[in-house]
Amino acid sequence: MTLTFSPAGRISGGGIDDVAPFTIHGVFDSDTNQASWTKTYIGMHRVEYQGLYDHRSICGSWNIGAFTGGFWIWPDGIAESEKLAVELEQPVEEQVPRSTK
Numbered sequence: 001m002t003l004t005f006s007p008a009g010r011i012s013g014g015g016i017d018d019v020a021p022f023t024i025h026g027v028f029d030s031d032t033n034q035a036s037w038t039k040t041y042i043g044m045h046r047v048e049y050q051g052l053y054d055h056r057s058i059c060g061s062w063n064i065g066a067f068t069g070g071f072w073i074w075p076d077g078i079a080e081s082e083k084l085a086v087e088l089e090q091p092v093e094e095q096v097p098r099s100t101k
Helices: 076-089
Strands: 002-005 010-016 021-029 034-041 046-053 058-064 067-073
Touching: 034 058, 046 067
Parallel strands: none
Antiparallel strands: 002 010, 010 021, 021 034, 034 046, 046 058, 058 067
């Protein structure tokens, strides 16, 4: 999936998943960090998304009529940086040489 955020607050994009190819059109409010968009499967149904941007990812809910669920999306690059952060935070066993008397 690709998403483009315009300076005017428009969200556009598209992609393909296990259902079908889709397009995305929506809006982003930089004052409130809220995003909402419609994912339209080509020739099929639509899914509405509402979420909150936390300066790293967007987390929120989706709905198709009476059906609803949660989502969490983030840029590809964040996965690698998160991996690096976890590696850096792991405790390292200190090797202290024993003195020999």
